Amino acid sequence: MNFTLFVTTIVTGLAFVGVVWVLAKLLAPRSYNAQKEEAFECGIPTRGTAYMQFRVGYYLFAILFLMFDVETMFLFPWAVVMRSLGPAGLLSVVFFLFILILGLAYAWRKGALKWQ
Amino acid sequence: MGEGLGGAIDSMFNLQTWTSAIHAWLLGLVPEWAAILLECVVVALLIITLYAVFAIALIYMERKVCAFFQCRLGPNRVGKWGLLQVFSDVFKMLQKEIINMRKSDMFLHDLAPFLVVTASMLTFACLPWNKGGHIIDFNVGLFFMIAVSSIGVVGILLAGLGSNSKYPMIGSMRAGAQLISYEISIGITMLTIVALSGTMQISEIVQQQADNGWNIIRGHVPAVIAFLIYLIAGNAECNRGPFDLPEGESELTAGYHTEYSGMHFGYFYLAEYLNLFIAAGIASTIFLGGWAPLHIAGLDGFNGVMDAIPGAVWFIGKTFFVIFLLMWERWTFPRLRIDHILSLEWKYLMPLSLINLLLMALVVVFGLGINV
Numbered sequence: 342m343n344f345t346l347f348v349t350t351i352v353t354g355l356a357f358v359g360v361v362w363v364l365a366k367l368l369a370p371r372s373y374n375a376q377k378e379e380a381f382e383c384g385i386p387t388r389g390t391a392y393m394q395f396r397v398g399y400y401l402f403a404i405l406f407l408m409f410d411v412e413t414m415f416l417f418p419w420a421v422v423m424r425s426l427g428p429a430g431l432l433s434v435v436f437f438l439f440i441l442i443l444g445l446a447y448a449w450r451k452g453a454l455k456w457q
Numbered sequence: 458m459g460e461g462l463g464g465a466i467d468s469m470f471n472l473q474t475w476t477s478a479i480h481a482w483l484l485g486l487v488p489e490w491a492a493i494l495l496e497c498v499v500v501a502l503l504i505i506t507l508y509a510v511f512a513i514a515l516i517y518m519e520r521k522v523c524a525f526f527q528c529r530l531g532p533n534r535v536g537k538w539g540l541l542q543v544f545s546d547v548f549k550m551l552q553k554e555i556i557n558m559r560k561s562d563m564f565l566h567d568l569a570p571f572l573v574v575t576a577s578m579l580t581f582a583c584l585p586w587n588k589g590g591h592i593i594d595f596n597v598g599l600f601f602m603i604a605v606s607s608i609g610v611v612g613i614l615l616a617g618l619g620s621n622s623k624y625p626m627i628g629s630m631r632a633g634a635q636l637i638s639y640e641i642s643i644g645i646t647m648l649t650i651v652a653l654s655g656t657m658q659i660s661e662i663v664q665q666q667a668d669n670g671w672n673i674i675r676g677h678v679p680a681v682i683a684f685l686i687y688l689i690a691g692n693a694e695c696n697r698g699p700f701d702l703p704e705g706e707s708e709l710t711a712g713y714h715t716e717y718s719g720m721h722f723g724y725f726y727l728a729e730y731l732n733l734f735i736a737a738g739i740a741s742t743i744f745l746g747g748w749a750p751l752h753i754a755g756l757d758g759f760n761g762v763m764d765a766i767p768g769a770v771w772f773i774g775k776t777f778f779v780i781f782l783l784m785w786e787r788w789t790f791p792r793l794r795i796d797h798i799l800s801l802e803w804k805y806l807m808p809l810s811l812i813n814l815l816l817m818a819l820v821v822v823f824g825l826g827i828n829v
Contacts, residue, residue, distance in 0.1 A: 347593055353505060353578060365555055377556055402803075410637075416814075445808070
C-alpha cells in the first residue's frame with residue numbers, strides 16, 4: 342500500500358500542476374509583443390546569453406557537499422542499531438568521523454571554504 | 458471505567474481503525490482493485506485540499522505576522538480582517554498570462570514547477586497527521602523524506618538554468634549552494650533523533666514519543682541543541698528569513714523565478730510556503746512529539762484531559778507554533794551575504810551538529826539520563 346500511495350502522490354503532484362496550468366491558460370488573456378519575450382534585465386535590451394562562466398566557489402561547495410552527504414548516508418544505518426552495537430560501534434564511528442573531520446579541516450586550511 | 462474510556466478514545470482517535478473500516482466496507486461493494494483505486498483518488502483529493510488550505514493559511518499568517526512585527530496592520534481591506542486577500546490574489550494570478558521567453562530553454566523552464574511542487578507534495582505526504590493517519594510511511598521514513606525533499610533543489614536549479622536570463626541564473630546558483638549546504642545540517646540533526654529513537658520510521662518515532670515523552674525532553678541537552686540547529690537550517694532550507702539571498706529582491710529582482718509569470722510563478726510561491734509548513738512539521742514530528750499529547754508524569758487528571766484532544770489538533774498546533782518561531786526568526790534578522798551564509802554552515806553549524814551527534818551517541822550508548 343505504501344508504494345501505491347507513493348505513486349499516487351507523485352501523480353497527484355504532476356496532475357495538480359498540469360490541471361492548474363491548463364486552467365490558467367484558459368482563463369488568462371494572450372497577447373503577442375516582441376518586447377515581452379525578452380529576458381528581464383532592468384529594462385535595457387538583453388545582451389548576450391546567460392550561459393556563461395560562474396564562480397568556482399559554488400563548484401567547490403558542491404564537491405564538499407557530496408562528501409558529507411554520502412557520509413550522512415553511511416551514518417544512518419549505524420544510528421538505527423547504535424544501541425545494540427554499544428561502545429565498540431561508537432568507537433569505530435568516532436574513527437570514521439575523525440577521518441572526515443580531518444578532510445574538512447584540510448579543505449578549510451586550503452581555503453576551499455573561503456569566498457574570494 | 459477509566460481504562461475502558463481511555464481505550465475507547467484511543468481506538469477512536471486511531472485513524473487506522475477508521476481507514477480499515479472504510480476499506481472493509483468498500484470491499485463489500487466493489488472488487489479489490491476498484492476499492493484501492495477509489496481510495497487513491499480520495500487520498501489525492503485530500504492531499505490537494507490540505508496543500509491548498511495550508512498554503513492559503515500560511516500566506517495570510519505570514520503577512521499578518523510580518524505586519525505586526527513591523528508595527529503595521531497587514532491586509533485588512535478584502536473581507537473581514539483581510540481574510541479574503543489571499544483568495545483574491547490567487548484568482549488574480551490565475552488570470553495572468555503565462556509568458557514564455559524567446560531564448561529560454563522551454564522544456565526545462567516548464568519542467569521546473571513540476572519538480573518543485575511534486576517534491577514538496579511527496580514530503581508533505583510523509584507527515585504523521587494523526588495516530589495511523591499518515592499517507593506514506595516507509596520503514597526508512599526520515600531518510601526518504603530527505604531524499605525526496607532534495608528533488609526540489611533540482612527544480613530550482615532548472616528554473617534558473619532554463620530561463621536563460623542573468624538574474625535567475627545567479628539566483629539559482631546561490632539557491633543550489635545554500636540548499637545543499639544546509640541539507641547536511643538538517644540531515645545530521647535528523648540523524649541525532651534517529652540515534653535517540655533507534656528507528657527511521659516516522660510513525661514509530663512518534664509512537665515512542667507518545668509512550669516515553671517528547672524527544673526534546675527525553676534527549677535533553679543534545680536534542681535541544683539539535684532543535685536550535687534545525688530552526689536555523691530549516692529557515693535556510695526554505696529560502697527564507699536571513700537566508701533569502703536566492704531571491705533577494707533588491708539585487709536579483711526575484712531570483713530564480715524572475716522569468717516566471719502568473720500561475721507559473723504561483724507554483725514556486727505555493728511550494729515555498731508548503732516547504733515552510735513541512736520544515737515546521739518535521740520539527741514538530743521529531744522533536745515535539747508529532748500527534749503525541751503533552752503528558753506530565755504524575756498528573757493523571759491532566760493527562761486524561763490532554764488525551765481527549767485529537768492527535769491532528771496537537772500536530773497542527775505544534776506545527777504552527779514552530780512556524781511562528783521560524784517567522785519570528787525571519788522578520789528579526791537582516792539578510793546575510795552569500796559567503797557569510799556558507800561559512801555559517803560549514804564553519805559553525807556543521808561541526809557543531811557533528812559534535813552534537815557524537816554527544817547524542819554517548820548519551821544513548823551509556824544511557825545518560827534516558828529512561829529507555
